[in-house]
Amino acid sequence: xxxxxxxxxxxxxxxxxxxxxxxxxxxxxxxxxxxxxxxxxxxxxxxxxxxxxxxxxxxxxxxxxxxxxxxxxxxxxxxxxxxxxxxxxxxxxxxxxxxxxxxxxxxxxxxxxxxxxxxxxxxxxxxxxxxxxxxxxxxxxxxxxxxxx
Numbered sequence: 001x002x003x004x005x006x007x008x009x010x011x012x013x014x015x016x017x018x019x020x021x022x023x024x025x026x027x028x029x030x031x032x033x034x035x036x037x038x039x040x041x042x043x044x045x046x047x048x049x050x051x052x053x054x055x056x057x058x059x060x061x062x063x064x065x066x067x068x069x070x071x072x073x074x075x076x077x078x079x080x081x082x083x084x085x086x087x088x089x090x091x092x093x094x095x096x097x098x099x100x101x102x103x104x105x106x107x108x109x110x111x112x113x114x115x116x117x118x119x120x121x122x123x124x125x126x127x128x129x130x131x132x133x134x135x136x137x138x139x140x141x142x143x144x145x146x147x148x149x
Contacts, residue, residue, distance in 0.1 A: 003034060003101035005121040006042040007143060011106075024079060024117060028107040029065035031084045031135070036100035040119050048105050048114040058095035058130075059088040065104060075148030079118075080141035087132040096133045098125040104142065118142055 038053040045051075066082040084102060086094050104117040120135065120142070 002036045003038050003119065003121050004040065005101075006040060006119050008040075008042055008045055008116040008118065011046045011115040011117055024106070025068050025070045029068050029081070029117070030062045030105055030107060030114075031065055032062045032103045032105065033060065033086065033096060033099040033133075033135075034101045034103060034119075035098065036125065038101065040103075042119075045116055047116065048103075048111040050116065051103055055096060055099055057097055059091065059093050060086060060096060060133075061088065062105075075146060077145040077147065078141040079143050081137060083137050084135040085132055086134070092132045093130050094128065094133050095130055096126070096128050098127055099133070100125055102135045 032048075032051060033055040034051065035053040035055065038051065041050075063084050063086050065084065068079070068081045071078050071080070081104075086096065088094050100122050102120045102122075104120075106115040106117060108114050126133070
């Protein structure tokens, strides 16, 4: 099995019923890059600790998600944020080889409690050498939920 795009149901359920008092629009979110061998389970995975095959490359670290935002317009709920820039604190010297996806995660108090929100599937492996690696978010947002009949 390979990476596929999706939303982590348990985390979203917890946020909707306020189990942890965590907000999907919280300013304390981060992202991780993953290899194609990661197989997400959108029904059972809910914490950062459930991720396997996180990128292990030169100068790579998880990146803060900037300006997470939930909006509602014309029966569509949209979650969006600024493009993710993996640049080693501005040093622009990150080497990424064959990244296949990005997970969006809220910061709670560590890998065992940080909530998984989404997985992006790059479809085609993406790489960069000693530069900034950017995950460009679609103009329509990370994901949208259309709840009109």
